[in-house]
Amino acid sequence: MNVVVAAPQVPFARGGAEIMAETLVDELRARGHEADLVTLPFKWYPGTRVLSQALLWRLVDLDEADGRRIDLVIATKFPSYAIRHPRKVAWVLHQFRQAYEYDRTELGQFSESAEDRATRRAVERLDRVALGECRRVFATSHNVADRLRRSVDVEAEVLPHPPQRLAYRTDSYDDFVLSVNRIDRAKRIDLLVEAAAAEPALRVVVAGDGPDRARLEQLARDRGLNGRVEFRGRVGDDELVDLYARCRAVFYAPIDEDFGMVPYEAFLAGKPVLTTTDAGGPLEIVADRETGLVTAPEPAAIARAAASLDEPTARAYGDAGRSRAERVTWDACIERLLAFA
Amino acid sequence: MKVAYYSPMPPNRSGIADYSAHLLPALRRRVEVEVARPGRHPRADVRLYHVGNDPDAHGWIVDALAERPGVVVLHEHVLHHLIAGITIGRGRGKAYLAAMERELGVVGRLLGLGVLDNLLPLLWETRPQDYPLVGTILDLATGLVVHSRTVEEAARRHGYGGPIWRIPHPAWPHPAVEPADVHGEPLVGCFGNLNMNKRIPELLEAFARLRAARPGARLLLVGASAERFDLDRRLERLGLAGDPAIVREEYVPEERLWSLIAACDVCVNLRFPTMGETSGSVLRVLSLGRPAVVSDVGWFSELPDEVALKVPVDEFEARTLAAALDLLSLPAAREAMSRAALAYVRREHDLDRCADRYAAALEQAAGGEAVADAVLGEVARAAADVGLPDAELTLVAGRIRESGL
Numbered sequence: 248m249n250v251v252v253a254a255p256q257v258p259f260a261r262g263g264a265e266i267m268a269e270t271l272v273d274e275l276r277a278r279g280h281e282a283d284l285v286t287l288p289f290k291w292y293p294g295t296r297v298l299s300q301a302l303l304w305r306l307v308d309l310d311e312a313d314g315r316r317i318d319l320v321i322a323t324k325f326p327s328y329a330i331r332h333p334r335k336v337a338w339v340l341h342q343f344r345q346a347y348e349y350d351r352t353e354l355g356q357f358s359e360s361a362e363d364r365a366t367r368r369a370v371e372r373l374d375r376v377a378l379g380e381c382r383r384v385f386a387t388s389h390n391v392a393d394r395l396r397r398s399v400d401v402e403a404e405v406l407p408h409p410p411q412r413l414a415y416r417t418d419s420y421d422d423f424v425l426s427v428n429r430i431d432r433a434k435r436i437d438l439l440v441e442a443a444a445a446e447p448a449l450r451v452v453v454a455g456d457g458p459d460r461a462r463l464e465q466l467a468r469d470r471g472l473n474g475r476v477e478f479r480g481r482v483g484d485d486e487l488v489d490l491y492a493r494c495r496a497v498f499y500a501p502i503d504e505d506f507g508m509v510p511y512e513a514f515l516a517g518k519p520v521l522t523t524t525d526a527g528g529p530l531e532i533v534a535d536r537e538t539g540l541v542t543a544p545e546p547a548a549i550a551r552a553a554a555s556l557d558e559p560t561a562r563a564y565g566d567a568g569r570s571r572a573e574r575v576t577w578d579a580c581i582e583r584l585l586a587f588a
Numbered sequence: 589m590k591v592a593y594y595s596p597m598p599p600n601r602s603g604i605a606d607y608s609a610h611l612l613p614a615l616r617r618r619v620e621v622e623v624a625r626p627g628r629h630p631r632a633d634v635r636l637y638h639v640g641n642d643p644d645a646h647g648w649i650v651d652a653l654a655e656r657p658g659v660v661v662l663h664e665h666v667l668h669h670l671i672a673g674i675t676i677g678r679g680r681g682k683a684y685l686a687a688m689e690r691e692l693g694v695v696g697r698l699l700g701l702g703v704l705d706n707l708l709p710l711l712w713e714t715r716p717q718d719y720p721l722v723g724t725i726l727d728l729a730t731g732l733v734v735h736s737r738t739v740e741e742a743a744r745r746h747g748y749g750g751p752i753w754r755i756p757h758p759a760w761p762h763p764a765v766e767p768a769d770v771h772g773e774p775l776v777g778c779f780g781n782l783n784m785n786k787r788i789p790e791l792l793e794a795f796a797r798l799r800a801a802r803p804g805a806r807l808l809l810v811g812a813s814a815e816r817f818d819l820d821r822r823l824e825r826l827g828l829a830g831d832p833a834i835v836r837e838e839y840v841p842e843e844r845l846w847s848l849i850a851a852c853d854v855c856v857n858l859r860f861p862t863m864g865e866t867s868g869s870v871l872r873v874l875s876l877g878r879p880a881v882v883s884d885v886g887w888f889s890e891l892p893d894e895v896a897l898k899v900p901v902d903e904f905e906a907r908t909l910a911a912a913l914d915l916l917s918l919p920a921a922r923e924a925m926s927r928a929a930l931a932y933v934r935r936e937h938d939l940d941r942c943a944d945r946y947a948a949a950l951e952q953a954a955g956g957e958a959v960a961d962a963v964l965g966e967v968a969r970a971a972a973d974v975g976l977p978d979a980e981l982t983l984v985a986g987r988i989r990e991s992g993l
Binding site for chain 2: 294295296298299301302305306329331359360361362363364365366367368369371372373375376377
């Protein structure tokens with residue numbers, strides 16, 4: 248089968264969505280399909296640029312490719328699902344969040360001006376049209392599916408995907424909590440830094456880079472935590488696997504997250520996950536006192552939770568998480584997606 | 589973004605005043621709203637005008653619309669009574685003729701002259717549905733909000749080319765009401781002004797048939813009688829005068845209204861001709877999970893079959909209605925419709941969902957043109973830069989249109 252995976256690309260940015268799209272292409276190829284990644288750069292500001300950039304996807308002609316039929320287009324993030332194809336499915340990681348759950352929050356981008364409000368509505372309308380054309384809409388989590396239903400009346404089938412394929416292993420349960428994330432405000436790594444300030448025994452390693460890094464490093468200095476909060480920056484696969492293998496637990500508490508691969512990765516390394524009651528998607532697999540700990544989104548609560556995780560408890564939760572994560576396979580995902588070709 | 593909101597408001601006793609009182613708090617949670625008063629125009633990004641058929645309640649709103657065009661909530665598409673009121677009623681016969689001519693050309697103008705010269709009966713009383721005169725309002729509307737497919741299609745039939753948002757009439761929340769102490773087997777209710785338009789003669793005839801088969805049946809008639817509608821004489825003719833099977837209440841306050849609806853086993857709301865209106869009474873009935881029997885016309889036809897039995901307006905109307913009421917005398921039939929009615933109202937007429945749709949419509953109306961200009965400008969510049977040929981430009985235009993951009 249000839250399959251195109253469509254995904255937008257923000258130059259120089261790489262995160263879970265990019266990894267997911269690339270992995271999907273690899274996994275399709277591994278099963279004997281002709282698969283390719285089609286991508287366009289995406290810029291969502293200023294003003295109405297989000298719409299004109301979305302329109303670029305609408306102009307892409309994928310009816311065929313140099314005489315070869317394209318059997319299926321699998322679109323992922325906004326605005327790639329605006330692509331026009333008779334056999335299109337969307338596997339939605341998230342919509343353009345600034346137009347929905349981030350709107351009128353500090354993470355939003357649309358002001359109260361009439362033009363900004365109308366731009367937001369145009370995004371909504373485009374979602375209705377583009378997703379409405381799909382043979383099937385999949386969502387990576389119940390959280391994303393609920394948002395689709397609430398915001399644009401689109402029914403989506405929940406289809407979580409496995410994390411990136413790495414040689415996950417469990418070495419030890421050292422005395423540090425690991426954060427793996429792009430460092431921006433929505434990921435709320437400052438909660439973990441503040442937790443370290445509240446709990447003198449808590450040591451933290453932050454892997455990842457992003458626009459909020461300087462602020463967090465300053466915060467750690469201001470709190471006098473320099474020795475206990477370590478910023479590693481962007482790490483390679485080997486270092487990431489090593490950190491997972493040695494940490495006591497993994498902290499993952501973005502606000503109302505779509506899905507998040509990190510809990511799956513943590514579980515495959517046999518590590519429990521610390522998250523918060525308002526984290527959204529992660530709560531679908533992190534069960535309190537079964538596969539991790541779910542606390543209020545407050546530093547003191549997170550500090551207490553981290554301090555309560557002795558090695559046997561962390562191991563027990565991590566093992567339970569691993570058995571859950573192992574049930575999510577590429578075989579199952581690809582079978583569902585290709586059923587709509 | 590700020591909305592100037594033009595509508596009759598309580599204590600005005602119109603359905604549209606009730607509607608606005610119900611909608612406004614939810615709308616205010618989503619957009620900034622200032623309610624306009626006659627002669628006062630708030631500064632705003634977009635204006636929303638509620639237009640119904642009553643010239644006393646809506647005349648000043650049409651005046652404001654003419655001065656400052658905006659989005660019109662078209663509660664009904666037959667507006668002859670309104671137009672006559674704000675033209676002939678104000679001594680502006682020529683404006684009436686212009687409205688008639690706009691709709692029907694020379695024939696319309698001649699008919700209008702016949703009305704002005706008292707040579708023809710008043711068309712807004714005798715045949716308004718044949719001469720809706722909605723065009724005068726459509727000409728002024730930058731966008732339309734309608735409650736039904738019926739009104740949307742009528743607007744398009746009259747040549748309206750602007751944006752139309754179909755937003756269901758919000759239902760009232762299911763109140764915890766104690767049913768009134770009125771009983772029947774079954775108790776059939778009819779709520780609203782009693783007049784020919786509501787097919788009261790047909791209802792009375794159907795009820796007489798039902799009662800012959802089911803002596804325990806009672807009919808509850810709630811609402812004022814129209815001036816030229818002699819209810820007592822009609823009851824007398826059917827042998828129902830003074831019969832305890834007929835329970836009569838005039839205008840009742842809201843709380844009593846709910847309580848009476850709750851007491852009914854089935855409610856009847858017939859209509860012909862229809863002006864395209866949505867019935868607040870029917871929505872109240874469905875909100876309480878009571879089965880409805882309605883005429884198979886206009887908005888009423890759009891109700892799902894599982895929540896309302898629809899009676900065609902024809903020579904068998906009274907018989908069909910009697911059969912429907914007989915069927916709904918069976919508790920099992922009523923229970924299925926009751927469940928369906930509650931689910932339908934929750935799904936389609938939820939206040940928050942309606943307010944969300946209003947906010948979306950108003951935001952699109954206020955800034956949509958600027959957004960379209962910006963996007964099209966950017967695309968046009970890019971197209972000009974690469975010298976895009978006509979065929980490709982057509983393709984690009986098509987893609988823009990289908991994306992709703």
